[in-house]
Amino acid sequence: MNIIEIKDLSFSYEKTEVLSNINFNIKENEFICLMGNNGSGKSTLLKILIGELKNYTGSIKIFNKELNTFNEWSKIGYVPQVDRNNITNFPISVREMILLNFYYDFNLFNLPKKRHLKLVEEVLHSFKIEHLADKNFNELSGGQKQRVMIAKAMVHSPELLIFDEPTVGVDAESKKVFYELIDHLHKFHNITIILVTHELDFSDKLIDRKLILKEKEIKEYV
Numbered sequence: 001m002n003i004i005e006i007k008d009l010s011f012s013y014e015k016t017e018v019l020s021n022i023n024f025n026i027k028e029n030e031f032i033c034l035m036g037n038n039g040s041g042k043s044t045l046l047k048i049l050i051g052e053l054k055n056y057t058g059s060i061k062i063f064n065k066e067l068n069t070f071n072e073w074s075k076i077g078y079v080p081q082v083d084r085n086n087i088t089n090f091p092i093s094v095r096e097m098i099l100l101n102f103y104y105d106f107n108l109f110n111l112p113k114k115r116h117l118k119l120v121e122e123v124l125h126s127f128k129i130e131h132l133a134d135k136n137f138n139e140l141s142g143g144q145k146q147r148v149m150i151a152k153a154m155v156h157s158p159e160l161l162i163f164d165e166p167t168v169g170v171d172a173e174s175k176k177v178f179y180e181l182i183d184h185l186h187k188f189h190n191i192t193i194i195l196v197t198h199e200l201d202f203s204d205k206l207i208d209r210k211l212i213l214k215e216k217e218i219k220e221y222v
Helices: 042-049 094-105 114-126 142-154 172-188
Strands: 002-013 016-027 031-036 057-062 076-079 160-164 192-196 209-214 217-221
Touching: 002 042, 016 042, 016 192, 016 217, 031 042, 042 057, 042 160, 042 192, 076 142, 094 114, 094 142, 114 142, 142 172, 160 172, 172 192
Parallel strands: 031 192, 031 209, 076 160, 160 192
Antiparallel strands: 002 016, 002 057, 209 217
């Protein structure tokens, strides 16, 4: 089964075309590495897939539903670059950071319920970060932030995980731990993974295929 089906996808920022007639599929439980030079459109493609950018042309199906009508976002976990998660002047604990993934359940009169708190505690335990639960997220190391963001993405037990250069700004040992972790999630939890990275020395043995964005198009390498 294809989890993602993309046909003739194009996207422009005002008059600047970034993606042109892209076509590719991603199967269930595949581990895909998305590569390309800086400015090639990788992050743009990911933002389209997670619903942040809307004004594309072409067809995108996720879990066999057109993206413009897709509403099962709990099936998708997204982990951005660690250095994009510095929440300056806004202290937030690790527990609160993970709890934000339930934000659509909350409002002024509908605060977090026991089930939300229970799921957060479970994911803190699963990722062995209970000791960080009450620490300020902004004061963590790059590797610790990365682990917290993966835990946050996993709190809904997604079927698809999308990583946008998640090891930027992270030390070598934390990178090694990261790749061991996502390899485990892929193999033992049957999670489909899309990983944007340039670090083939770490990822090459783990992935099923490379998709390379070049000249606004996708080139596929097995």
